[in-house]
Amino acid sequence: MDDTRETDPAEGDAGPNYLRAGYSIRSWLLTTDHKRIAILYLVSLTVMFLVGGAAAVLLRLELISSEASLVSGDGYNKLFTLHGVIMIFFFLVPSIPAVFGNFLIPMMVGARDMAFPRINLASWYLYMTGAILGIAIIVGGGVDTGWTFYTPYSSTYANTHVILAVAGVFIAGFSSIFTGLNIVATVYAMRAPGLGWGRLPLFVWSLLATSLIILLATPVLAITLALVAVERATGIGIFDPGLGGDPVLFQHLFWFYSHPAVYIMILPSLGVVSEIVACFARKRIYGYPFMAGASIAIAILGFFVWGHHMFVSGQSVYAGIVFSFLSFLVAVPSAVKVFNWIATLHRGQISFETPMLYAFGFIGLFVVGGLTGLFTATIAVNVHIHDTYFVVAHFHYIMVGGALMGYLGALHFWWPKIMGRLYPERLARWSAIFVFLGFNLTFFPQFLLGYQGMPRRYHVYPQEFELLNVFSSGGAIFLGLGYLLPAIYLTWSLKYGRAAGPNPWGATGLEWTTASPPPSENFARTPRVTEPVYNYTGERQS
Amino acid sequence: MLPEQASTVAADIDNLYFYLIAFSVVATALIVALIIAFAIRYRRREGAEPAHRDRENWKLEATWIVVPFILIIIAFAWGANLFVEVSVAPDDAEEIHVVGKQWMWHVRHPNGRREINELHVPTDRPIRLTLSSEDVVHSFYVPAFRVKQDAVPGRFTSMWFEATEPGEYHLFCAEYCGTDHSRMIGRVVALAPSEYERWVEAADDPLVSAGEELFHDMRCADCHTGEPDATGPDLFSRYGTAVAVEGEDELVRFDREHLRRALLDPGARVAEGYPAVMPTFRGRLSDREILKLAAFVEARAEDE
Ligand SMILES: [Cu+2]
Ligand SMILES: [Cu+2]
Numbered sequence: 001m002d003d004t005r006e007t008d009p010a011e012g013d014a015g016p017n018y019l020r021a022g023y024s025i026r027s028w029l030l031t032t033d034h035k036r037i038a039i040l041y042l043v044s045l046t047v048m049f050l051v052g053g054a055a056a057v058l059l060r061l062e063l064i065s066s067e068a069s070l071v072s073g074d075g076y077n078k079l080f081t082l083h084g085v086i087m088i089f090f091f092l093v094p095s096i097p098a099v100f101g102n103f104l105i106p107m108m109v110g111a112r113d114m115a116f117p118r119i120n121l122a123s124w125y126l127y128m129t130g131a132i133l134g135i136a137i138i139v140g141g142g143v144d145t146g147w148t149f150y151t152p153y154s155s156t157y158a159n160t161h162v163i164l165a166v167a168g169v170f171i172a173g174f175s176s177i178f179t180g181l182n183i184v185a186t187v188y189a190m191r192a193p194g195l196g197w198g199r200l201p202l203f204v205w206s207l208l209a210t211s212l213i214i215l216l217a218t219p220v221l222a223i224t225l226a227l228v229a230v231e232r233a234t235g236i237g238i239f240d241p242g243l244g245g246d247p248v249l250f251q252h253l254f255w256f257y258s259h260p261a262v263y264i265m266i267l268p269s270l271g272v273v274s275e276i277v278a279c280f281a282r283k284r285i286y287g288y289p290f291m292a293g294a295s296i297a298i299a300i301l302g303f304f305v306w307g308h309h310m311f312v313s314g315q316s317v318y319a320g321i322v323f324s325f326l327s328f329l330v331a332v333p334s335a336v337k338v339f340n341w342i343a344t345l346h347r348g349q350i351s352f353e354t355p356m357l358y359a360f361g362f363i364g365l366f367v368v369g370g371l372t373g374l375f376t377a378t379i380a381v382n383v384h385i386h387d388t389y390f391v392v393a394h395f396h397y398i399m400v401g402g403a404l405m406g407y408l409g410a411l412h413f414w415w416p417k418i419m420g421r422l423y424p425e426r427l428a429r430w431s432a433i434f435v436f437l438g439f440n441l442t443f444f445p446q447f448l449l450g451y452q453g454m455p456r457r458y459h460v461y462p463q464e465f466e467l468l469n470v471f472s473s474g475g476a477i478f479l480g481l482g483y484l485l486p487a488i489y490l491t492w493s494l495k496y497g498r499a500a501g502p503n504p505w506g507a508t509g510l511e512w513t514t515a516s517p518p519p520s521e522n523f524a525r526t527p528r529v530t531e532p533v534y535n536y537t538g539e540r541q542s
Numbered sequence: 543m544l545p546e547q548a549s550t551v552a553a554d555i556d557n558l559y560f561y562l563i564a565f566s567v568v569a570t571a572l573i574v575a576l577i578i579a580f581a582i583r584y585r586r587r588e589g590a591e592p593a594h595r596d597r598e599n600w601k602l603e604a605t606w607i608v609v610p611f612i613l614i615i616i617a618f619a620w621g622a623n624l625f626v627e628v629s630v631a632p633d634d635a636e637e638i639h640v641v642g643k644q645w646m647w648h649v650r651h652p653n654g655r656r657e658i659n660e661l662h663v664p665t666d667r668p669i670r671l672t673l674s675s676e677d678v679v680h681s682f683y684v685p686a687f688r689v690k691q692d693a694v695p696g697r698f699t700s701m702w703f704e705a706t707e708p709g710e711y712h713l714f715c716a717e718y719c720g721t722d723h724s725r726m727i728g729r730v731v732a733l734a735p736s737e738y739e740r741w742v743e744a745a746d747d748p749l750v751s752a753g754e755e756l757f758h759d760m761r762c763a764d765c766h767t768g769e770p771d772a773t774g775p776d777l778f779s780r781y782g783t784a785v786a787v788e789g790e791d792e793l794v795r796f797d798r799e800h801l802r803r804a805l806l807d808p809g810a811r812v813a814e815g816y817p818a819v820m821p822t823f824r825g826r827l828s829d830r831e832i833l834k835l836a837a838f839v840e841a842r843a844e845d846e
Contacts, residue, residue, distance in 0.1 A: 073721050146718050152695060153678040153720060157644070241696020247679055248694060282586070282593040290603050312681065313692045314699040317629045321622045328614045332607055338573060339606040345580035347594040352581075360577065367573055371566040374614060378621035380551075380628055381559055384688040387681060387716040451559070453545045453685025455716040458724035462712065537595040 017420065017517040032117035033520055038103035038418075040124050045091055045099060046487070048131055051138075052086035053480060055079045060442075060476040066466045068459060076459035077144040078160070084147030089169045090131050092403050093261060096268035097179050097214075098127070100410045101207045103418060105183055107511035107518065108204050110192025110527040115185035123178035130172030137161045137168070146457065148258070151239035151250040155231040163232055166225040173218045173225075176264075180214035183207050192510070194529035201509055201533060202285060205292040206271025209299040213260045213267075216303070221257035224250065248313055255306035263302040265399050266366075267295055269406020270337055273359045276413050277341050279507040280356035281348030284534035287340040294333035301330050311382050320379055327377035334370050338363060353505070354428040358409030361436040365401025369394060372447065390450025393443045401439055408435070408486065415490060416504045420517040421497030423489050431489075435482035441475025508535050548711055548732065549687035550704040551628055556688075558620055565613060628689065631702035635670035638663070642673070642680030642693035645722035646758050647713065655742050656751045658758055659728030661713060663705055664738035670702040681717035684730050690716055705732035753838025756831055760823070774820060775813050781843035786814035798836045805832060 018035045021027065028036060059079050062070045071079065102120065106113055114120045137143055143165040145154040154162050187200070187208050227238050228250070237243025239250040278285045285291055307315060307323030315323075341363060350356075372394040376382050385391060412432075416422055445468040450456075454465045461469075503512040508531075514523050547553050584590075638661070639650040649657045663669050673682055673693040682701065683690040686709075691701035715726035733741060757763060765774035775785075781801075784793035794800060794811065803810060805827060808820035827835070 073724070077718075077721065077723070144720070148718075150679055150718070153718075157678050157720060247696065281584070284595055286596060287598060287603055312690050313679075314694055314697060317626060320629075321625065324622060324625075325618055328618045331614050332611055335606055335610040336603070340603075342573065342576050342580065343596065343602070345577065345584060347591075347596060348580070348584050349586040349590060349593040350581055350584050351586040360581075363577065364574070367570055368566075371562075371569060374566070374617060375559070375562050378558060378562060378617050380555055380621045380624035381562065382621075383625070383628055383690050384555055384685070386690060387683075448543055451544065453683070453712060453714065455683060455714045455724075457718040460724050462727075537593050 015519050015521060017515060018520045019419075019517050021520045030121070032113070032121050034102050034106050034114045034117065034120060035418075035518065035520075035522075037120050037124055038099050041094065041098040041102060041127070044124075044128060044131060045095060048086055048090040048134075049483075051135070052083050052091055053483065055083035055086070057476060057480055059083060060473040062459070063461075063469045064473045066461050066463050066469070071459075073459045074144060077146075077457070078142035080457060081143055081146050081165075082138060085143075085165065085169065086134060088147055088261070088265075088399075089172050090127075090134060092265040092399055093176055094127060094172070094179070095265075095403065095407050096272065096410060097176070097183065097207055097210055097264075098123075099407075100203075100272070100414060101179065101183055101210075101268065104414065104511055105186055105204060105207060106190070107514070107522050108201050108509060109187060109190055110195055110510050110523065110529065111186060111190035112521050112523070114182040115189055116182050119178050120182050123175040123182070126171050126175035126178065130168040130170075130175065133164055133168035133171065137164050140164075148254065149225065149228055149250075150254075151228060151231070151247045152242065152245075155228050155238070155250075156240045156242065163229045166229050170222050170225050173222045176214050177218050180211035180218075183211040184215065192527050192529055195510075198289075199529060199531075199533045200292075201271075202274035202288070202291050202295070203268075203271035206267045206274075206295045209295040210264055210267045213264050213299050213302060217257045217260040217264075220253060221261075224253040224257070227253075248310070248315070251310050251313055252306065255309045256303075259306040259309065260299075260302040262395070262398065263298055265403040266406075267298060269362060269366075269403050269409075270295065272406045272410040272413070273341065273362050275507075275509070276355045276359040276409055277344050278534045278536065279413075279505050280353060280359070281345050281350050282506075282536045283344050283348045284532070284536060285340065286343035286346075287336070288533065290336055291340050294336045297333040298330060301326065301333070305330065308377060308382070311379055312386050324377055324379040324382075328374065331370060331374060331377075334366075338367060338370075352429075354423075354425060354432055355409050355413035355505075357429055357432040357436075358405050358412060361432060362402060362405040362409060364436070365397050365405060365439065369397030369401055372397065384453075385450050387456055388450035389446040389454050389456055392456050393446035393450060396443045396446075401443070405435070408432070411486070411490070413505070414511075415493070416500030417511060417516045417518070419494060419497075420500050420515075421493045422500050422504060423486075423493040423497055427489050428486065431482055431485035434485065435479065438475050438478030438480075438482045442472050442479050443475070445469075445471045445475075508533070545685040546707070546709070546711065547686070547688075548705055548707045548709060549684075549689065550706055551624070552686065552688045552706075554624055554627075558617070558624060561620070562617060565617070631670040631700065632668045635668035635702050636664075637670045637672055640671050640673050640682060640693065641676060642682070642715065642719075642726075643676035644678065644720055645715070645726040647680075647682070647715075647726070647728055648755075651742050653742055655744075656754075658754050659713070659726075661728070661730045662738060662741050663730065663732055664735040665705045665708055665732050667735060668702055668704045670700055673699045673701065678719045679717050680715045680719050680726065683714045683716035684711055685714070686711035687730075692717055705730075708732050708734050708737075747837065747841065749834050749837040750841045751838075753834035753836070753841075756827075756835055757838055760827070762835075765820070773817070775816055777839050778842045778845075781839050788812040788814050788818075798840070801836050801839060802832055805835075 018033055143160040145158050231238045237245040239245040239247050274285050305327045308327045311320050449465055449468045500516045502516050510527050641648045647659050649661050675693040675695040680693040687703045689701055689703050691699050709732055711730045713728040713730050766777050768776045780796050785796045787794050805823045808822055812818045
């Protein structure tokens, strides 16, 4: 069963695999094993994704008709708020770092666990506290501010559970901070002997960049949301001009976090795609230093573009132009990424297993999302498309097309490692194609709707937009089914899947040198790294 | 696929949009073609040459840093230039005040004429809107003009445009503002300058405009939308005519008295073919307010 090429860390001398380290509920809920915490996150994130996805399906069903059909105006507003809050704060932001970062970072750097295992567990408890608050709000009647919590609507006018909602997001924010802290500390301090910075897999680089953003930006969001709650609870004027506050100040603070948050969501996927492309092209990623540098450049630039969300908010013309320029700059490191992936394919030995299909899908959607980002960065065009469906389509290409394809790619790439089982490959390939097509059918029409002028967050809309909305809703049904398939066959594989062996893809990287599922201690003895990174073409050097 | 081009800047913005589309299509085609070509040429198969490690080449890296940079600088500069034009109103622009409030737009023309959810403007003359909000952030958006500006409480913002074609265009609220955000819509009516003069000078009876405000504030328009499938009948086309009432053979005349009774005792005479869901306004509307509503309905009925 085990692939015998891998001699070093046989299961026997490293103890039982981490899944068998204990079967009691307690052994899961009190674990400090980074791999088990990753599984806790995987399960809870999946539940939240289903909740957020169900809201999306309802939204799309409502929008099939230009008139109110399924839900009331307030009901619709609560649904899109729910969808946004859950998908962003309780799924996309934590997704890859909390599941795959947790599972893989210690293994990729050759460590036994994260630097701070207890903080790691605490982060999951914080996440769960936030998530349970979120669910409680839904049950208790919802919140209708949009995930953006714009003031003074959120701080004064809304009469839904705003304080509870911002409390949930606030708490979840600290869970990201804990995860980010752990990743940074682990990568800095716990690398195995011989694993210099130039030998880190790009996944590690991109999570490092992500974690730095999390650490620097999340506190700003936390403070901002706390101020909304304070204003709402006490009437102290901060954002409501009726009380002497400034609503635009809120927008500056909010986007100072929430633009970088886009990169919190997308950078990890960029790292995942690099791992997958290298493995299935059997080549070192072309331009490795540029790829690592581009991740860092995106992280830094991400902090200086928040004003592009406010081109029509009354910000000065010159501020707008500067923010437009800086936003364009983000295109450069993004293009570097794409072209280096393509160069990696050149003279490779390419095969098309499921993870690679997700990587290709990712590149396609990321390119469309990135290029339409140029439209929104072009300030004169932005005036027209701001707050329309064009923007909705654009950020779904980045955040769903990009971040979620990356997540699914990672899930399919590392599933054999995490669970020790293979999934049905053919079915998985079909569902990857299904997701790609369904995604485009759902979101491409929204670009057209947006340029035609349909504003976002509209419960009812003029008749002339109906046809494209019907297409979009039809695509959403496909997409929803496409997401359900992996949930089914991956669960099936837990019991019936073939055993994977330590390295089913023939990949490089320390995580593939140990058993699948890995032993609790990860490695029988601390690995010593003697090869360059992505050594698929077999150079030796020490 | 494009909304009408009805302002002086619309065509310019669309041209820039087309440049971006052309750029994107070429870039996407290039990327997709390379991926497909490599995927076929270098697919893994029996006897294929082993993967070959390409030498890193900083010139290649520099190429795909510099070329995209130059192409996007064009888009940036073009966009910034046009933005200055879209943002800075000509000095001779005529000023109209617009106030957003949940969930309607109040408009005041320079001579004092007011309207709600409608904005009449002359063509071929620059118009500057000074925007503000009484409650939350709204956004005044006219797709046919390609302009949008937030209306922010506690400050004034402004936007300008010059309509080129007489016609009626969508007016949307583009910033989420609560329950009826998607119903905070209306129309912009662009009139030839002479017609606009006539329109704006038309006597503006304070009773009528107060009635219009009440009609929106009391949410009458929620049911009496004027559309064929609305909950309530179209008041403006029926006013002054004889209308059928449930359970009575005789038609009754829809006059001020009928309106008063409909408001105070809606169950007594139910318009035929409609459900008896009209709420009573007894105790919520004073006699004077009913008078204002009547004046408004009557004025609009005459307009139509
Ligand atoms: Cu942004
Ligand atoms: Cu609105």
